[in-house]
Amino acid sequence: FGAPPPAANDPMWGYFTAIAGQDGEIDAEELQRCLTQAGFTGSYTPFSLETCRIMIGMLDRDFTGKMGFNEFKDLFVALNGWKQNFMMFDQDRSGTVEPHEMSQAINSMGEDRYRVSPQTLNAIIKRYNKGGRIYFDDYVACCVRLRGLTESFRRRDTMQQGSVTFQYDDFILSTMAI
Amino acid sequence: FGAPPPAANDPMWGYFTAIAGQDGEIDAEELQRCLTQAGFTGSYTPFSLETCRIMIGMLDRDFTGKMGFNEFKDLFVALNGWKQNFMMFDQDRSGTVEPHEMSQAINSMGEDRYRVSPQTLNAIIKRYNKGGRIYFDDYVACCVRLRGLTESFRRRDTMQQGSVTFQYDDFILSTMAI
Numbered sequence: 089f090g091a092p093p094p095a096a097n098d099p100m101w102g103y104f105t106a107i108a109g110q111d112g113e114i115d116a117e118e119l120q121r122c123l124t125q126a127g128f129t130g131s132y133t134p135f136s137l138e139t140c141r142i143m144i145g146m147l148d149r150d151f152t153g154k155m156g157f158n159e160f161k162d163l164f165v166a167l168n169g170w171k172q173n174f175m176m177f178d179q180d181r182s183g184t185v186e187p188h189e190m191s192q193a194i195n196s197m198g199e200d201r202y203r204v205s206p207q208t209l210n211a212i213i214k215r216y217n218k219g220g221r222i223y224f225d226d227y228v229a230c231c232v233r234l235r236g237l238t239e240s241f242r243r244r245d246t247m248q249q250g251s252v253t254f255q256y257d258d259f260i261l262s263t264m265a266i
Numbered sequence: 267f268g269a270p271p272p273a274a275n276d277p278m279w280g281y282f283t284a285i286a287g288q289d290g291e292i293d294a295e296e297l298q299r300c301l302t303q304a305g306f307t308g309s310y311t312p313f314s315l316e317t318c319r320i321m322i323g324m325l326d327r328d329f330t331g332k333m334g335f336n337e338f339k340d341l342f343v344a345l346n347g348w349k350q351n352f353m354m355f356d357q358d359r360s361g362t363v364e365p366h367e368m369s370q371a372i373n374s375m376g377e378d379r380y381r382v383s384p385q386t387l388n389a390i391i392k393r394y395n396k397g398g399r400i401y402f403d404d405y406v407a408c409c410v411r412l413r414g415l416t417e418s419f420r421r422r423d424t425m426q427q428g429s430v431t432f433q434y435d436d437f438i439l440s441t442m443a444i
């Protein structure tokens with residue numbers, strides 16, 4: 089409920105239904121196939137299944153493990169932004185960016201009290217680098233998780249104070265699915 | 267500092283140093299190679315690099331992205347426990363367990379106020395299943411993350427009340443590295 093029915097003349101609707109199949113929703117395997125066939129990653133390595141599962145985890149607020157049409161469109165907008173950002177830094181098209189470029193990219197995403205400290209940036213880069221470089225697939229996985237976790241946090245930070253009290257179960261629910 | 271120097275007669279020490287190489291610490295690629303060569307996963311598919319990175323993230327409290335000897339031994343103990351648990355459920359040795367078996371396994375790990383609700387269990391299983399089954403690699407990734415997140419939470423829950431107030435930056439630091 090809540091969302092209006094998708095316009096039949098939306099150019100992405102036919103595309104979505106072709107991928108989603110009978111159940112009308114897209115799971116991680118379907119999403120991976122779709123992004124690969126659409127050539128979304130261009131000359132970069134296609135997205136791993138793991139990254140596609142994180143993408144679904146970010147948007148899947150009802151925890152069905154699948155994505156509907158509106159979530160699918162949201163994801164495309166976000167992915168395009170991250171891709172542009174990555175390509176801006178990856179000027180030699182090697183498919184990787186350097187840690188300091190990743191730091192800049194992450195810093196440019198947050199604002200005000202939702203910006204991370206140098207220590208946290210450093211921990212993130214340690215987690216997502218391979219041999220000192222960050223590949224496109226890992227970069228996107230990192231962006232998706234950071235956005236999903238930040239949105240979870242903000243939804244609970246109703247006074248916008250930059251702090252949230254979590255019960256254990258809610259902490260695990262907010263963090264394990266992404 | 268803090269940890270006593272490893273006993274030279276510890277049978278795992280020679281093994282550790284052979285893998286760790288010059289820097290005396292193990293990164294995700296070295297860990298993957300080591301667990302594969304040691305035949306740890308037996309007839310199951312070897313651990314993915316992603317799962318090995320999560321393993322390091324769980325134990326790497328100083329955020330170097332690498333693991334020292336004592337962390338390496340802790341990991342082996344934990345991995346053995348999870349493997350035994352998994353094999354107990356995977357009686358037909360298909361390499362997968364069913365969602366309700368995964369629920370039982372996760373429930374048997376927590377106690378008291380560190381136990382998750384049915385809704386959270388459901389979300390976790392949605393996240394870690396492939397085609398309705400949970401593979402060993404994903405099972406271990408799930409266990410590692412759940413343990414790491416729970417330990418992070420507990421360290422901050424000094425009054426043991428089952429609730430923690432997180433600043434945004436600390437929330438991201440606690441969750442993104444695992």
Ligand SMILES: [Ca+2]
Pocket residue numbers: 107108109110111112113114115118
């Ligand atoms: Ca579908």
Ligand SMILES: [Ca+2]
Pocket residue numbers: 177178179180181182183184185186
């Ligand atoms: Ca580059």
Ligand SMILES: [Ca+2]
Pocket residue numbers: 355356357358359360361362363364
């Ligand atoms: Ca089985």
